Amino acid sequence: MPTIEEKLAAFKERMREVQALQQAAALLGWDQQTYMPPGGAEERGFQLATLARLTHERYTSAEVGALLEDLVPYAQQLDPDSDDACLIRAVAREYRKATRVPTEKVAEFAQVTAMAQESWAKARATNDFATFRPDLERIVELRRTYAGYFAPYDHVYDPLLDDFEPGLKTAEVRAIFDALRPQQVELIQTIAQRPQVDNSFLRLRYAEKKQWQFGVEVITRFGYDWQRGRQDKSVHPFTTNFGRGDVRITTRIDPRQGASALFSTMHEAGHAMYEQGIGENLTGLPIAGGASMAVHESQSRLWENLVGRSYPFWKFFFPRLQQLFPRQLGNLTLDQFYRGINRVQPSLIRVEADEATYNLHIMLRLELEIALMEGSLAVKDLPEAWNSRMRDYLGLTPPNDTLGVLQDVHWSGGMIGYFPTYALGNLISAQLWEALLRDLPNLEEQIERGEFADLLGWLREKVHRHGAKYEPQVLVKRVTGSTIDPQAYVRYLNKKYRAIYEV
Numbered sequence: 001m002p003t004i005e006e007k008l009a010a011f012k013e014r015m016r017e018v019q020a021l022q023q024a025a026a027l028l029g030w031d032q033q034t035y036m037p038p039g040g041a042e043e044r045g046f047q048l049a050t051l052a053r054l055t056h057e058r059y060t061s062a063e064v065g066a067l068l069e070d071l072v073p074y075a076q077q078l079d080p081d082s083d084d085a086c087l088i089r090a091v092a093r094e095y096r097k098a099t100r101v102p103t104e105k106v107a108e109f110a111q112v113t114a115m116a117q118e119s120w121a122k123a124r125a126t127n128d129f130a131t132f133r134p135d136l137e138r139i140v141e142l143r144r145t146y147a148g149y150f151a152p153y154d155h156v157y158d159p160l161l162d163d164f165e166p167g168l169k170t171a172e173v174r175a176i177f178d179a180l181r182p183q184q185v186e187l188i189q190t191i192a193q194r195p196q197v198d199n200s201f202l203r204l205r206y207a208e209k210k211q212w213q214f215g216v217e218v219i220t221r222f223g224y225d226w227q228r229g230r231q232d233k234s235v236h237p238f239t240t241n242f243g244r245g246d247v248r249i250t251t252r253i254d255p256r257q258g259a260s261a262l263f264s265t266m267h268e269a270g271h272a273m274y275e276q277g278i279g280e281n282l283t284g285l286p287i288a289g290g291a292s293m294a295v296h297e298s299q300s301r302l303w304e305n306l307v308g309r310s311y312p313f314w315k316f317f318f319p320r321l322q323q324l325f326p327r328q329l330g331n332l333t334l335d336q337f338y339r340g341i342n343r344v345q346p347s348l349i350r351v352e353a354d355e356a357t358y359n360l361h362i363m364l365r366l367e368l369e370i371a372l373m374e375g376s377l378a379v380k381d382l383p384e385a386w387n388s389r390m391r392d393y394l395g396l397t398p399p400n401d402t403l404g405v406l407q408d409v410h411w412s413g414g415m416i417g418y419f420p421t422y423a424l425g426n427l428i429s430a431q432l433w434e435a436l437l438r439d440l441p442n443l444e445e446q447i448e449r450g451e452f453a454d455l456l457g458w459l460r461e462k463v464h465r466h467g468a469k470y471e472p473q474v475l476v477k478r479v480t481g482s483t484i485d486p487q488a489y490v491r492y493l494n495k496k497y498r499a500i501y502e503v
Contacts, residue, residue, distance in 0.1 A: 004074050008084065011067045014058065015091060016284040021055040023242040025110075030240045030248060034232045038118060045114035052110035056103045060095065068092050083281055086469035090287050093166070100149040109142050113414040120412035121235055127402040129383050136411055137379045140372050143416050147373065156373045160417030164293040165424070167471045170370070173420050176427070177363050180486040187493055188356055191344045194501040199340035204328045206258040214324055215251065215265035218317065222303060223456040224249075224269045225276050236409040237264040237351070239271035239300075244283055247275045258328065259341055260352060263304050270303035271296055273456065277464030291463075292472035293418060294484070297425020298432060299459065305355055305426075306433050306492070307455070311338050312447040339500055346394035348403045355426075356497055357394065362423040364389045365408075369416050430489035431480040432463070 002010070025048055032044050058064075068091070075088035116135035123132035143160060150159040155170040162168070220226070225247075234250035241247040249268035253261040274290055282288040290296040307313055311334075318337055322329045329337065344354050350361040368385060371377035377385055386405040390396050398404030410418050437443060440454055447455070462479045473483045480488075497503075 004070065007067055007070055008074070011064070011071055011091075012087075012285065014061075014064055014067070015087075015286055018055055018059050019284055019286060019288070021051055021058065025051040025055070026240050027242050029114075032114065032117065033234045033236075033238065034250060038122075041115055041118035045111040048114045049107040049111035053103055053107035056098065056101070056106040060099045060103070064091075064095060065099070068095060081469075083287075083469070087285055087287050090468060094286070097150070097162075101146065105142070105145065109146070109414060112138050112142060113412065116412040116414070117409065120406065120409065124235070124402050124406045127400045127406075129401045129406060132406065132412070133379055136382075139411065139414050140379055140416070143414065144373060144375075155370075157370050157417065160369075160373070161420065162417075164415075164418050164421050165472060166292055167473060168292075168294075173366070173424070176484060176486055177359075177366070177420075177423065180359065180423075180427070180490070181363060183486070183490045184356065184359060184493070187490075187497060188344065188346075190503055191356065191497060191501045194503055196345070197339040197343045197500065198336070199343045201328055201332060201337070201340060202258045203256060204258060205255050206325060206328060208253045208255055208261075210324045211253050211255075211258070211261040212251075214321060215262050217320070218262065218308075219265055219269035221450055222266070222269055222273065222307075222452050224273055228276055229272055231265070231268075237268050238409075239268045239275070241272070241275045241289075244276060244278055244280065244288065247272045257352070258325070263308060264351065266308045267300040267304040270300035273303070273459075274299040274464050277456075277460045278467040279465040282467045282469075287468040289468050291466070291468050291470060291475045293421035294424035294428060295463070295472050295475060297422050298428035299425075299463070301422075301425050302429040302432060302459075306429055307447065307452075309342055309355070310444075310447065312444045314338050314341075315448045316450040342496070342500055344497060344501070346396055348390070348396055348398050349407055356493055359423040359426060360393045362419055364393050365419040369419065373416065424484055427484055427486050427489045428476055428480075430492045431476065431482065431485065432459075433492065434488050435462075435480045 028044060028048055028051070032040070036044060068088070071088045072092050075085045078085040080086075112135065116132070116139060119135045120132050123129060144156070147153070147156045147159045153159060157170045161170055161173065165173075216231070228245045229247045229249065232248070232250045234252065237249070237251050239247070239249045249265070249272050251261050251265045251268065274296060278288050290299075314334060314337060318329075318334050322332075332340075342354065344356045346357050346360075347353050350358070350365075353361055364386075367389060368377065368382065371385070372379065372382070383401050383405045387397055390398060390404065410416075436455065436458055440446075440458060443455060446452070463475070466475065470478065477483050
């Protein structure tokens with residue numbers, strides 16, 4: 001009869017096998033979005049479906065179930081913060097979910113989304129929603145079927161949200177957004193009454209090679225480890241990892257948008273440094289990843305915005321950027337540049353949105369996703385619904401679907417339930433920033449000198465090393481003293497933008 005220690009060792013070995021299969025699938029997904037020729041989509045879909053099926057079968061096997069029967073009571077005797085207790089608790093939770101879903105549906109979903117990402121890319125390039133519509137209809141159908149495996153639920157969107165934000169309910173997200181929305185709208189309306197700042201310099205032409213070079217310089221200083229990562233180009237920037245030793249990012253460069261590549265590079269580096277900072281003791285295990293997508297987004301948004309759009313940051317980096325682009329920026333002052341990159345103006349594209357309006361893009365998408373899942377909105381009517389909500393939320397009407405409903409990659413990957421985590425990540429980033437400033441009162445002076453070691457070290461200690469040991473709300477409260485709360489973000493926005501617009 002195996003001892004409990006032997007059962008734990010066997011359990012960890014099985015989990016490492018599952019993790020390896022997931023990482024192999026991630027590698028195929030990375031290749032599909034970076035280097036794979038379009039003709040490979042069908043075979044890639046089969047490859048991903050095969051890996052998804054094998055992963056699900058091994059994860060939900062009777063062997064894993066039998067091991068958990070013995071290990072769950074054992075974990076209750078351990079220190080609840082120990083690696084083993086957290087691992088068993090997290091896997092038991094996911095095992096209960098995974099065993100509700102038929103393996104063939106998991107494989108089908110992987111194959112459908114692999115094909116859909118190619119049709120989305122084609123539709124986006126040709127401004128033709130009809131190209132993507134059949135795939136999206138199938139994805140929505142599959143997501144409704146998936147949610148049905150978890151009935152009864154409080155809301156049909158809950159099971160999807162839980163995949164990205166464990167433990168959080170649709171009602172909780174709506175309550176957070178309902179508290180946040182009027183405060184952001186009030187600030188935006190106040191700013192709209194003030195003279196607009198000039199950011200025309202961002203719409204000049206910026207050489208791609210130099211944009212790439214500057215982004216690399218910045219994230220190298222941040223602490224992105226190039227021995228365990230690389231950067232490539234993709235239609236939509238993303239981060240993926242195949243273990244702590246291989247965490248890759250992509251960026252998108254537009255010669256007509258001087259800041260786009262830089263901020264997307266900083267954003268993805270924030271994600272990547274989180275993965276690179278996960279404790280070595282968790283290597284190869286399912287908890288060797290982010291606590292949730294909102295916590296992950298808190299890292300990317302913190303580096304992109306609270307650091308990358310701050311005055312101290314540009315006090316150090318602006319002279320270097322002027323050196324690279326003297327014709328575009330040589331006659332600008334630091335103040336003019338800082339105000340320009342922080343201009344508040346409703347925009348069509350989420351990833352280009354300023355901090356004050358960004359969350360409105362997320363709230364719009366949340367409403368659409370909920371309507372799709374409830375069945376009150378048909379996929380064929382999605383472009384019109386998108387445009388209508390853009391007018392309601394931001395006062396803009398997209399001139400075409402490429403700049404509207406087709407702009408994001410997420411739905412082609414079946415990631416319904418993901419979008420709310422972007423706004424939640426903004427809120428967490430501000431909560432973390434307040435905690436950072438309490439612990440590192442000289443942080444802004446360090447940033448002015450281009451020094452980020454203490455900042456990254458604090459994040460490593462408080463957030464990164466724990467991986468997914470704790471549910472997101474638990475982790476946020478451990479670090480900041482509160483669960484997710486919009487007020488820190490509201491304070492941050494008001495302080496920053498009232499100064500920029502002198503209100």
